[in-house]
Amino acid sequence: MLHAIDIFPEVSVNNVHKMLGEMPQIHASCRIRNSKIGAWTALGPNTTLAESSFDDYSYTAGNVSIIYSQVGKFCSIANSVRINPGNHPQWRVTQHHCTYRRIQYGFDTSEDEEFFQWRRDHQCIIGHDVWIGHGAVIMPGVSIGHGAIIGSGAVVTKDVAPYEVAVGVAAKVIKKRFPDDTIEKLLEIGWWDWSRDKLVENFKDLLNMPKFLEKYG
Structure with missing residues (x-):
């Protein structure tokens, strides 16, 4: 037997898409640290935003992770997108994070702040009116131009120019809009x-x- 469910949890249909405004709409499950968020924005469930800016009218659909990045206005960021995933020190004998999160492993009394600054220096820059599809990953240091589209599941390792459409792993530009x-x-x-x-x-x-x-x- 199939049970018809119109809406769960039970809320008024008029409140399903809550009116946006000057104050950002942030889901209770979001985690935000040292970031700036613009007006008419919406952060969907389980979005994390760390040391980043998120400008006016942009939104995340949910399960999005953004760190050390600048996101422009009117950006549409689909579910499960990752912008600027953590880089590891490939040049060391071991690339494990015990080499920079040293306190946790009892190897030192201070962390490797120089390494964390290296991560910060490789910001992602997302222009205005950019659409990033479901599950896409924007790698550290990459810039996406205004009006560009990033296809679902893409792994973007190189800059994408304004109004270009990039898809695939590693992402390649297939056309201009x-x-x-x-x-x-x-x-x-x-x-x-x-x-x-x-x-x-x-x-x-x-x-x-x-x-x-x-x-x-």
């Missing part, structure tokens, strides 16, 4: 930096590319 002249105009317009009032007033223009370029380009 638009012709070069359109990309140039979009980057010049930089609509993601519009004020809230301008966005509200001209929102419908974002749905029609020819009209948008004619009006603002």
